[in-house]
Amino acid sequence: MTTPRTRPGLVLVTAPLVAFLALPILVLVARAVAGGGLLEAVARPAVISALGLSLGTTAVSLLLTLALGTPLAYLLARRRFRGALLLETVIDLPIVLPPSVAGLALLLVLGQRGVLGGALEIVGLTVPFTTLAVIVAQTFVAAPFYVRSARAGLAAVDRDVEDAARADGASEAQLFRLVTAPLAGAALAAGAVMCWSRALGEFGATIMFAGNVAGRTQTLPLVVYSEFGAGDLDASIAAASVLVLAALGVLVSVRFLRFGRALDTRGG
């Protein structure tokens, strides 16, 4: 693990990409701060209500993902079965799919004229263009991030430790709660954080499937888009700054969960 001496040539070659990646965000934040109107813009009704909606919907979609995704991740990590690879591919698909495609697909299934639309109508449930649609869109695009991370974390837990706990009389539920989950804790938490941030940033599937109604389906990323479209650049920048802060918070917490440090040492 010796650190190679940094060569000036290498720095020169890397500088353009670093500048390219950093400059737009720096300018956005600088503009938000230097404009002086940031606090006033953040306090606008459109931004405030979108912030509340974003926090509420991402909390529910994260809870849904944890409740339904953890058993799935456990299954994928622990059991060998035919079709496991196919299942993993299907689950990973939303990660690489353009979100607008996800939104369109959701509309074709859960829309009023979608394949499940009639059944939902009988139950009296309207999904598209409601707050529920925002949660559905977020869960669809974000859940795979959690399942991936959780599966890797659970698979890395030493089976001998689990067997020892079993030998000591632990039930399967106790085993998961007291041994497996804590050992995979960092990966579970990192997956949850990544899932939440993806849900917070969700735009394409939301605007296709949930529309853009203030206070109901207009989340922060949609405010960035609509306020810009409406010519209110200050409000757009304010909403964008909130999202930049959240993104920074996510990266810092993922590092803090030592998930990132493991990646670092591998490269060093």
Added chain:
Amino acid sequence: MKRTGGLLALSASLALVGGACGGPASAGPMELTVFAAASLRDAIVEVERSYEAATPGLDLVVATDSSTTLRAQIEQGAPADLFLAADDRNPAALAHAGLADGPPVAFAANWLTIIVPSDNPGRIETPRDLARDGVRVIAAGDEVPISRYAAEAVTRLAALPDYPADFAQRYVANVVSREENVRAVVARIELGEGDAAIVYQTDARAATGTVDIAIPDEANIPATYTGVVIAASAQSAAAHALLAWLAGPDGRAVLASFGFGSPR
């Protein structure tokens, strides 16, 4: 224990969402969802203020976008009570599809103008300059009402004396960007990312940092703003009342203060 807790949290959150989406059964003010053309964006805020003041217990929820986008959303089941379009085609299409409750009602009129950034980088002096080589024209998508009105105005301009015969083709060739709706077009000009755009006079009035270039009366197209109550609305009586108010003296006074005229 943990599993039960998770399930409880899950069902609690689902119940919460269900409650949030529950329609008229919920207590509190009655919510009326209005889908309005992007060009109504400023006016609708004032409409909301005056109408809510005049109608206690009513809360208007407003979404604005291109009339065509909103129509597509309504066709896909978006829970709108009232649709206020910048044309008569989109409400007519909903009525034709059986998605409207009652006939469409014309409630306002608007006219077209050209806007350019105040420093006028494209040196646009008359509508004729829109066809000059190298002028960056911003427009909306083909299906957006403003684009159809603009196309009609351009055709009429082309027929005027001292306009080149291929004026319309040259105008289309100069279009560098097609936006989602007319407000996005105005924003591009405000940011100086284009030299000129054909927009509604009301948008030009609300824009900052832009200058108008008038379109001659003989080429100008009156846009007829038309509203329709959505058949699936659970509050159709309230929606009809708002539409009638808009088309009546109080609504027209509010709309007139933003530069809208009365429909023919």
